[in-house]
Amino acid sequence: MPTIAESILSKQLGAPVEPGMIEKFPVDFAFGHDMTLPAAIKEFNELGVGSVFDPDAIAVIPDHLIPPHNEHAAELYSTCEAFAEEHGTIFYPQGRQGQEHVVIPEDGLVKPGDVVVGADSHTCTEGALGAFAVGVGSTDLAFAMAFGWLWLRVPETTRVNFTGKIGEWTEPKDLVLALLANIGADGAVGHALEFGGETVRALDMDGRLTLSNMAIEAGGATGIVEPDAVTEQYANERVDEDFKLHTPKHPTYEQKIKIDCENLEPQIAIPESPANVVPISDTRVSDIEIDQAVIGSCTNSRKRDLQITAAILEDHSVATGVRLIVTPGSQRLERRAIREGWTETFLKAGATMENPGCGACFGMRTGVLDENEVAISTTNRNFPGRMGDPTSAVYLASPAVAAASAVTGRITHPREVI
Amino acid sequence: MGQAFCFGDDIDTDQIIPAQHITSADPTALADHCMEGADPTFADCVTPGDVLVAGSNFGCGSSREHAPLAILGTGVDAVIAESFARIFFRNAINIGLPVLTVSDATDRMTAGDDVEVHIEDYIVENRTTDDQMEINNYPDFVNEIIEAGGLIEYGKTLSQSNTR
Numbered sequence: 075m076p077t078i079a080e081s082i083l084s085k086q087l088g089a090p091v092e093p094g095m096i097e098k099f100p101v102d103f104a105f106g107h108d109m110t111l112p113a114a115i116k117e118f119n120e121l122g123v124g125s126v127f128d129p130d131a132i133a134v135i136p137d138h139l140i141p142p143h144n145e146h147a148a149e150l151y152s153t154c155e156a157f158a159e160e161h162g163t164i165f166y167p168q169g170r171q172g173q174e175h176v177v178i179p180e181d182g183l184v185k186p187g188d189v190v191v192g193a194d195s196h197t198c199t200e201g202a203l204g205a206f207a208v209g210v211g212s213t214d215l216a217f218a219m220a221f222g223w224l225w226l227r228v229p230e231t232t233r234v235n236f237t238g239k240i241g242e243w244t245e246p247k248d249l250v251l252a253l254l255a256n257i258g259a260d261g262a263v264g265h266a267l268e269f270g271g272e273t274v275r276a277l278d279m280d281g282r283l284t285l286s287n288m289a290i291e292a293g294g295a296t297g298i299v300e301p302d303a304v305t306e307q308y309a310n311e312r313v314d315e316d317f318k319l320h321t322p323k324h325p326t327y328e329q330k331i332k333i334d335c336e337n338l339e340p341q342i343a344i345p346e347s348p349a350n351v352v353p354i355s356d357t358r359v360s361d362i363e364i365d366q367a368v369i370g371s372c373t374n375s376r377k378r379d380l381q382i383t384a385a386i387l388e389d390h391s392v393a394t395g396v397r398l399i400v401t402p403g404s405q406r407l408e409r410r411a412i413r414e415g416w417t418e419t420f421l422k423a424g425a426t427m428e429n430p431g432c433g434a435c436f437g438m439r440t441g442v443l444d445e446n447e448v449a450i451s452t453t454n455r456n457f458p459g460r461m462g463d464p465t466s467a468v469y470l471a472s473p474a475v476a477a478a479s480a481v482t483g484r485i486t487h488p489r490e491v492i
Numbered sequence: 493m494g495q496a497f498c499f500g501d502d503i504d505t506d507q508i509i510p511a512q513h514i515t516s517a518d519p520t521a522l523a524d525h526c527m528e529g530a531d532p533t534f535a536d537c538v539t540p541g542d543v544l545v546a547g548s549n550f551g552c553g554s555s556r557e558h559a560p561l562a563i564l565g566t567g568v569d570a571v572i573a574e575s576f577a578r579i580f581f582r583n584a585i586n587i588g589l590p591v592l593t594v595s596d597a598t599d600r601m602t603a604g605d606d607v608e609v610h611i612e613d614y615i616v617e618n619r620t621t622d623d624q625m626e627i628n629n630y631p632d633f634v635n636e637i638i639e640a641g642g643l644i645e646y647g648k649t650l651s652q653s654n655t656r
Contacts, residue, residue: 095631096634098633113517120644120648121644121647122648122651122652123647193555195554209579210555211555211579211582211583213583213586213587213642213643214583216644220651221647221650225585225633225634225637260502260548260549260552263549263552263575263577264578264581293549293552293577295578
């Protein structure tokens with residue numbers, strides 16, 4: 075019997091599909107950002123179609139290099155702006171900008187059951203809505219924008235059941251890091267990761283988006299959260315169109331994994347792989363001193379992330395010699411942080427607040443690390459040189475751990491600070 | 493007909509084309525540094541018609557299309573691997589680089605073997621060992637993409653025939 079991915083793709087094709095099949099699938103939504111879209115625009119123009127297949131189904135979201143910090147970035151932004159204007163696509167200009175994987179769900183641009191392609195490897199994030207969302211290259215994006223369909227291989231499915239009630243300081247980030255520790259960086263290459271179980275059902279949508287975001291770090295094509303009442307409510311509040319929750323009975327999985335979260339400690343990914351994960355009590359991380367803490371990115375820049383950061387920083391200061399950068403995922407979240415008083419808490423603690431976007435995640439614009447510097451970050455990759463100098467090191471963790479570590483200056487369990 | 497160049501498992505996109513050489517998307521320019529991270533002599537030794545043989549998870553890492561473009565620029569007939577990372581596989585097909593899966597490729601081909609790819613018959617022939625290997629049969633329209641010279645060229649035929 076079909077899995078969720080197979081159920082969505084069968085609906086899309088109008089015929090039953092099986093893993094391994096390569097077919098032409100209509101695309102419900104396509105998007106790109108300021109680093110991938112300009113290349114796609116060049117190829118789109120070569121196709122000679124004149125117009126995009128559906129301006130309402132395409133979003134141009136500059137988020138990596140915004141506001142532009144040099145002439146090259148400015149040119150990329152202008153290229154995006156001109157394309158959006160010419161074709162009437164959805165556009166997030168500077169001043170209304172946000173991280174693409176934050177604003178797409180937040181603004182109801184994707185709904186459960188959709189087939190979504192984005193020219194960004196973390197497009198798997200949108201699978202949290204019960205959609206089939208995959209990252210593609212610029213050529214694929216150009217083609218999808220022109221024709222409204224794309225060739226896709228139907229993936230095998232790895233089902234992951236998270237069981238048990240999580241503790242006070244265990245976050246959705248810890249769940250996905252625990253999964254990566256279990257299956258490794260190549261544990262689901264080309265597969266759809268399907269997330270379910272009682273622990274996932276208890277998560278809000280913010281937490282589910284964090285979970286799906288890191289599916290690519292195991293090689294997954296997408297990370298689909300089994301849709302339920304939480305999904306339905308989230309979509310109903312944001313989407314005008316009808317949608318269907320795909321919850322097939324008795325699916326056949328290629329692989330099944332169980333992660334027991336009952337006594338799961340906060341998890342830390344040690345450089346230089348997101349799958350190189352140990353619990354926070356492990357001696358390999360417990361005494362690591364940090365130069366910088368980063369809270370933001372498509373993994374962890376949403377309401378629950380900012381809220382827990384504020385709760386931990388309340389009445390505390392960032393340790394001397396440590397830089398803390400907080401980057402809200404969208405302008406809506408930035409305004410909310412002001413309204414709720416979180417911004418005041420961040421600034422009072424000594425944090426630097428950044429404008430919405432990708433922030434320091436990839437070491438090309440802000441928060442760049444110097445030689446041998448160490449960061450703790452809520453982002454999704456800790457590859458060599460990811461956040462700056464090749465000798466620098468990035469440890470991945472939840473917002474709670476990153477905030478607590480900013481206060482003490484070393485990798486710290488949140489309960490030590492509260 | 494060409495010579496086999498053999499590599500191991502988990503060859504990532506940075507090994508295929510190190511980031512410092514990504515100053516252009518021109519396959520010929522990229523080819524000068526192709527596979528430099530795995531074998532610095534490869535670009536000097538490879539000639540058109542040769543084949544690249546690898547283990548599992550070839551092309552893991554970035555979604556950048558420069559990696560398959562660099563290989564395309566060398567003029568090799570195909571990349572034959574035990575398995576490919578998903579986005580690399582797509583990008584290769586889309587730019588017209590044949591990527592062929594042979595489950596025991598590294599056991600059946602050794603560096604320097606005389607290897608010929610018969611794409612139309614779904615066969616890779618190792619003439620040195622007199623061995624014939626079956627390769628995956630692509631669906632017809634994926635072959636059309638490869639034969640057209642890539643997804644953009646394929647798309648041009650659709651737009652010219654107004655079949656959008």
